[in-house]
Amino acid sequence: MPGGTIGSERFDEFRELHAQGLGRNAIAREMGFAPVMVSRTAEHLGLTFDRSQIQAAADARRADVEERRSILAERFVTIAEDCLDRIYQPATVYSFGGKDNTYEEHEFDEAPVAERVKFLTGAAIAVDKSLKLAPPQESSGLDAAKSMLGSLGEALTAFSRAEDEREQQSEGDEG
Structure with a gap:
């Protein structure tokens, strides 16, 4: 048995609490051991703790603080x-x-x-x-600039086409 783990005589109790879905800290409180010993014992026994609940709780706390x-x-x-x-x-x-x-x-x-x-x-x-x-949302104005340039491009294209049509009409009138 590696150092720093719970005694082998309590492995069955440990496995049962783990199977019930208790987390590391809950098992430590229930069995009266330090959380680090519970982690080492779980690793020794090939058991892991579901961290998705921990992540969800941390995300919820962050949202609450925000x-x-x-x-x-x-x-x-x-x-x-x-x-x-x-x-x-x-x-x-x-x-x-x-x-x-x-x-x-x-x-x-x-x-x-x-x-x-x-x-x-x-x-x-x-x-x-x-x-x-709560810092203000930064806006680089990039979207506004793109929109303005797009509108300007469309206006120049329309002007150029109108000029081309006018030239073609005046050439047709001459010929």
């Missing part, structure tokens, strides 16, 4: 819009101070410059984060 990133990116865009909207809304500026630590506030028709800078900074950060989470 969706969550997209949702976060959307939330960052909403935050950016909110920051920019607040620049032109009435704003209350307040402070605590003085020897008596008094509260003072002042209402403005729109945010003061210092607050505008904070809102703009917040919006810029939110947009930056949204673009990192």
